[in-house]
Amino acid sequence: MNIIFYIAAIVAFVATVMVVTRKNAVHALLYLIVSLLAVSVIFFISGAPFVAALEVIVYAGAILVLFVFAIMMLNLGANSGKEESKLLKPNAWITPAILSLILLCELVYVFINYDGASVELRVIGPQEVSQSLFGGYMLAVELTGMLLMAGVVGAYHIGKEKKREYHRYLQTNENS
């Protein structure tokens, strides 16, 4: 099991790095999907099959499709790659990378010092999760509904195209 974990972890990390360094948005998205799938595998082997499936269904299957959809709608393709390439020069990313590295070192230090007593892994299946979700977290679920409503209303309004303005003689009757 550990071997699978490490493989998935390496895949996830490499894919994620690829996401950040690609020039082409679609390629990056593909790598992101791979990364998500790898993370999903990790979920699965850490005893969380339900969210492993959800990760694929919702994240890879819906959210990222939205991304692709947007990319297609804007018809962005390889032509944006040239502008991007000059931004990928070392001086653009070296400082944040070093800073992140420092942060990482700190985190690693913290992790190493953390002696969480290892607990035997237990599969927490959908039933348990659902009982938790619709038991104690019922209100949170309802609130999530409101969150999605906010997202929908916001996206609807902002994404709408501007209404063409006609001369008043050309307006249809229902508008006038």
Added chain:
Amino acid sequence: MSELPLEAGLLLAALLFLTGLVGVITRRNILFMLMSIEIMFNAAGLAFVLAGAHNGQADGQVMLIFILAMAAAEVAVGLALIIQMHRKYNSVDTDVLSELRD
């Protein structure tokens, strides 16, 4: 089920999170920034699930489900904004966003 290499899992989460952070900071393409945000969210979710597994509770997974919902809502609005931006500036480069300066 065997034991989970928790430290390694956390390390992975941290790595993903920081990679996302680097992406948000360095990339100028708004799509990439949004994707990097997604990576960060995902890393946080990973950490939660690992923590839940570590503690033997379902709460970590519940949190991940909520994180998914959040990411969805955020992406919806974000992409709508990006589309408007593309309509307005015909570009997805954040450098074109320069109206607001001191």
Added chain:
Amino acid sequence: MLSNVRTLWMVFLKIFKKKVTIQYPEKKAYLPPRWRGRIILSRDPDHNERCVACYLCAAACPVDCISLQATEDENGRRYPEFFRINFSRCIFCGLCEDACPTYAIQLTPDFEMGEYNRQNLVYEKEDLLIDGMGKYHGYSFYQQAGVAVGVKPKGGGEKEDPPVDVRTLLP
């Protein structure tokens, strides 16, 4: 919605209907006599070419697939020096047949014209000319046209009257 379901049902019922397919190569399909198929050039009862190279068919052809060149024989009778139909262009509309004053060009019920080489679909006069008279038996243009051709004088045809001498005073 319901109409869709009804459609489904009705189509499903077709399973019990008899097939309408004809196993063609083995079983030839019946073609109506007026089927407009392969174009031929027919001959008159004298076994001469009916075509007088009047160009009307070429003019009528909407896709310009007919080309020919007129010439005369030693008797002064007109005939096409060459007559060429490009069947890869032909749409079998039959306008050439309509236009033909001599019933020379005719569309036949034959349609099996498959070729491996497209160039082979360009039919020359040799390929077009048939031995028979096609749909119009016994019709011979020169026998009724009232013109003098080498073999017959003016008015010497079958249904021709001799030419009227307008200078005589008697009928």
Added chain:
Amino acid sequence: MNEILVQILIIVGVLLGTVTIAAGLIYVERKMLAVWQQRSGPNRVGPFGIFQVLADMVKIFFKEDWIPPFVDKKVFIIAPTIIMLSILMSFSIVPFAPGIVIADLNIGLLFFLAMSSLGAYTIVLAGWASNNKYSLLGGMRGAAQMISYEVFMGLSLMGVVIQVGSFNMTDIVNAQKGLWFVVPQFVGFVIFLIAGVAETHRLPFDLPEAESELIAGFHSEYSGMKFGMFFVGEYLGITLVSCMITILFFGGWLGPSFLPPIVWFLIKMFAFILFFVLLRAALARPRYDQLMSFGWKLLLPLALLNVLITGAVVLSNA
């Protein structure tokens, strides 16, 4: 050791079986379409034309594998493989008969949903990578259609899940011993059927490829083996959806014992495959906006209502 051998056998069997069925469907579809159109269909290659499948295969394999110069090569190549992969993966959770299942996951149904959601990428990426406006339009339509219908598909299944209380496919089948779920979950069944058609972008919901408007849409630029993958993928999809319908609503392998369970399963599955073909034979393609509004304005409320009522009934019984 023996168990592993059996496991391997099952895996190989399922893989080969499904691919064979999918390939065979090329013939079945053509033949059945012909039947419903009062034609005789393929009958030249072999007796009743059953070797038509082989002929088609040979044709596809030996066609020139042409990658147009203007496409995004990597994505262009990856796109068709996704559909094959995701659908073949889905088959791993399908219990054909007691014991004949590759992985009897306790989240089987979710796994199916996950894989089918990945299937959307094949269209989207193919459409985008082709770098061609018809393909792009097809891809966009496909993306919208598939994300939308995935929602109803998932929701329509929740009624079943509520009744069974498990995502496990075997459990679901076993729970239908008394009564097939098609009776209590008729609405769910209808929605799943429709959504399944849309998910596999079969006719009449084949807007992503719509020959008459988009000249084959997302796979205009594909030929040869890559086209073959789309082609087989589509039939695999049909098979999968038929399997799912069988398992979820028609009692899977359950049936009178004079036939072995696997046969019952296959019979039911084929019935649905035939139904898919019938749909193709009978119905006309809706307009894009009709498709979307049909989904969001009719199917979604219906599915939600179904879940609600099922939940209420189950709760009141409990």
Added chain:
Amino acid sequence: MISLAEFKTILPEVILSAGAILVLLSIAVKRSFMTSYLLTLITFAAALYFLTGVDGKGEMVSNLFVVDAQGKFISGLILCSSLVITLFTYSYFRNVKEETREEYFVLLILSTLGAVFMTISDHFISFVISLEVLSVSLFALIGYLRHKGAAIEAGIKYLILAAAATSFILFGFALVYMTTGKMNLHELSGFIGAGTPTLAIAGLAMVIVGFGFKMALVPFHFWTPDIYAAAPTPGAAFIATVSKGAAFVFLLRLFYSIGGLNHEGIWVAFAVIATASMFIGNWLGLRQQNLKRLFAYSSISHLGYLMVAFLAFTQRGVEASSFYLLIYFISMLAAFGMIIYLSGKGNELEMVEDYRGLFWRKPIAATVFTVIMLSLAGVPLTAGFMGKFMVLSAGMGAKGLFLLFVLVVSSTIGLFYYLRVIAVMLSGREAAQASQPETGRHSIVFTAVMAALFILLLWAGIYPNAFLGMLG
């Protein structure tokens, strides 16, 4: 499942949700700006009414929310300010060209809902979700005038930063959860101590970063002026008050509950942030010509002052920060209200220069504005002073003495720019009489609201008993 008693406890929030849906449905039936406006008003009013029926004695609602006195107070405050912002919105959109204005109210209700839930959250999950409800609505509220480049830009900026901040908070929470296995604040109470794992502290540090972004404290404040300047003015008022206030209240609840300030490192981190916010907020405000940006910097420094009360880590600190929030809300609302009040059709008075000679054109409005500026500056007799006083008296401990000096010194730096606005209003007497820029005509309701805010400012500054009583 929740019991009836619990349902009654969160009835105001339920009403808000219902109100949002109702407004949305009314839009679906027939678009009418007036209807949406009235429905929104009714929603907020009803929520406020039912809030008074809540006991606020620390009732738990299904382990996720706790309605204690402070939560109730801040909820009421948020609802009131949302009500006022609704009124602002109506007046604002009468002057602004935008084809669909009704959704604004839906988003406003939703974001208020998020904020209110945030203030009563007692659980990581409920907090994060309510935070997201707030943020997602805010993205849309900020970018609402979507045909303006600035609005899109502001929306995108806020989106990226807010989302990054949320992910920081999430990751931090994950680390805390990892070490403790608990996400409930009351279960976590006092877990910071000698034996606290470093991992949890690291998590809390990340949470601090996230909150820094949300509340625009100094190293994370870059978005604020841009967003204020580009968002529709009622939206800016909303961000300045409700959004920041709600984040602050949860921060307070979190760190007070877990005893986070007992940890020296955390305390110092907050102290540094507070100091920097106070100084830099005031410093950057000095050279602002745009009034909204000026308010942005002002709000940064005000949050810094709030952090001083927060750092007191005593009951007094809680009371002081609640009171300061109240005062800050009133002042900021009044300030943004004045901008809307004075702006004419298609002519938003954004720049400080636009107010030149206001004193001679509209003496009463100018006086009100002056009082507002003085209140923001914290001059006695105005509410701002009372707030600052409470903060000072709360922060008066051995630990925080340095912060108090910073507060005093930086608030005097801040005085410069508040005074500059006043000075501009006073100057240009001759020019003012010559040209009369068009200013808005407003309903009697709006005028009454502005008057009420003005009176509140003075009332809270002179005789704040009633307000102090509200803190419980």
Added chain:
Amino acid sequence: MILITLLLIMMGGGVLAWIAGAFDKSLPKWISLFALLTGLSMMVSFWIGSAGTVNLTAGGAWMVTAKYDWIPQLGMSFHLGLDGISLIMTLLTLFLGAISVIVSWKEERNTGFYFFNLLWLLAGITGVFLALDMMVFYFFWEIMLIPMYFVIAIWGYEDRKYAGWKFFLFTQISGLMMLLAIIALYLIHGSKTGTYTFDYLELIKNVPGGQAAFWLMSGFLLAFFVKLPALPFHSWLPDAYTQAPPAGSVIIAALMSKTAAYGLIRFIIPLFPEAARAFAVPALLIGGLSILYGAKLSYAQKSLKRLIAYSSFSHMGFILVGVFSFTALGLQGVMLQMVAHGLSIAALFIISEFVRERTGSFDLSEMGGFWKKMSNMGGFTIVFIMASVGLPGLANFVAEFLTLAGAWQFNIPMSIIATLGLIVSVNYSLRILQKVFHQKEYTANQSRLYDLTAREWIVMGSLTIAIVGLGFFPQKVVHTAQPAFDKILMASPDNNSSDQTMNRVTQLNTMHLAELNKKEVSHD
């Protein structure tokens, strides 16, 4: 009750004036004059009526107190009290307030708001003199600020905005420091005794000591030094004094700076007896240097108003010296100095304004030889310049004498420095007379010069009567204020718990005071 009424009359009058200003331009000045005169007559009758009845209750010589609940949660109450010092200062305020209303009689720009500000400014000053609750004190302290800012920034001269700004910032910063000190005092007191209160009378019962006291005192001192102003904090003074309109200058120099002096007496000494004594030498040094430095600057000025402004700065040094001598003698001197300086500096500013009204500028180099045309004004000017120099017979002499005498007892070298200031002051004071009224002929438009009008006669006349009267009957003021000073000095470090035991210094002081009183009477 009388205290509340007084404040209400002024504040209400201000609001009324503002409202009236909307209808008629000249109405506000009548309203404010009426309000101030009412207050003045009220206080005068109170003074006359209750001159002897000093009520020695609760830690001070209070003639009348008023206490209302304000914010009980925080231990704030609206506590006002009137003792001798307050009474004198209140009278001065009302009197000069009325004078300044008359001075600004010709104001025409936005009169309603102007008189509103003026009245609220005076109310703030009065409130400072009356406050017995630290927060009330602070409130009134700040109330003075905003109207003053408006008065300077709206109705001032050319550079008014800069001046107003500077004034506001200086006083605001120092005020906030004082606020910090007040809050700290409140908390220290609360933690010690368990009762959290801002009440002055409570706070002085239990004053903090040691390091804390020093820091607290420095908070207060900063505020007072800025407002006084004392040496390093005076840079706002010339701008504010000169750019303010005439009434503004009068109030700011004659009254507002006195609030700081009052604060020193009322708060610094009783609340921080030890710390104040420890700080005495530096404070005296600051005072002495302020006197000399102010005098030097004053002499160097080219602008009449600036000259007067710096002279005021110089005179304020005496107050500092007097307060930090910790002797009853010195404090009496301070008391007299406050009144006398208030009157004389007001008069000088008014004269400078009269001159400006005629010549259009404050520039000394343009003036000269006004005596011919304006001998009456010249006469008055001589009176007030003499007063400013400290000529015997006028109030300032007594004041400065007492101050220096007090300082002598406490610290001889410092008192010598301060005395030097007296000599220097003659220089610049006489320079006014010389430059304005004598020396060269005024070349510019002679026709614009005219002697005092009736209104100006009223102003100058009443001021003259006041200052001369004070010069001849200082003991009236001294007697009124004396019990208060006793009380304040008794609250010394050693006997803050019991009133019976007096420490040596206080005993000494009282003895001297008694001698002095005898002397004063006989001198009379």
